Amino acid sequence: MSLRVTFLGTSGAVPTTRRAPSAVLVNREGDRLLFDCGEGTQRQMMRFGTGFNVSHLFVTHLHGDHVLGIPGLIQSWDFNDRDASLAIHVPPGTRQEIKDLTQAAGHRPGFPIRINEVAPGNVALRMEDYEVRVFETNHHTRAQGYALVEDDRPGRFDRETAEHELEIPPGPAYGRLHRGESVELDDGRVIEPEQVVGEPRPGRRVVYTGDTRPVGATVEAATDADLLIHDATFAEDDAGRARETAHSTGREAGSIASQAGAKRLALTHISSRYAGDASAIREAAAAEFDGEVFIAEDGQRIEVPFPDAEE
Structure with missing residues (x-):
């Protein structure tokens, strides 16, 4: 079950020749979820081959570098005769502003658009085996982050025990047991799932903060995260400007990644003042966090494995 993150835009408020404004696309087994949509996002999607079949857009806040790509993307979808619906998830109280963006320059989208205001502490999207949760952030406007959290997976099936110790004939019974169903054998014995299935295994967690000061809500949302994508606009010598x-x-x-016990930390929203060299930002993060840490680059793709992939 693939989970791929593509960084479409990693700049701060001012784009550079190397970095476009904020946008991150997550492809979970064909479900394409777009987080923020800065200016030029549609071109970045073409440039990096992510595909356009996005069903959900999650907006962290309404600053221009996070939303000005929405009108162009919607109009391009219209030019390509899109008829599939789009859900845009936004902070409370911002529905009208987002609606205005979808209808910029008098354009009327030819496909259904639903704008979903959702507050921190709630679930923006619930799918069959994962959900996107909303958590509180701290920026100079109504802002929030999002956490894609997969459901736990069934434990490992112990085929050796099933076949040789319990003498369960290979076949459909194995699948039923792995799904949590009891099975009655021809000899009258009833086999319970826990006899051959281990403890549930955790799914994956990808967390995106958008623009924010460091806050405890991010630590909670990113606890044991496989990938935390965090605002890192400034180096430490500009800490006052960050505040x-x-x-x-x-x-x-x-520090937030360390407190959360995250496995990987992607630093993004890099200020244009570090266009030449952003290494000081990464080095300062690495001094606080002993997991994998990197400066996200436009076009960079990250595969997120299951936590037990190496077992």
């Missing part, structure tokens, strides 16, 4: 603008430094992002 003034309600952003985070690399060191602060690293």
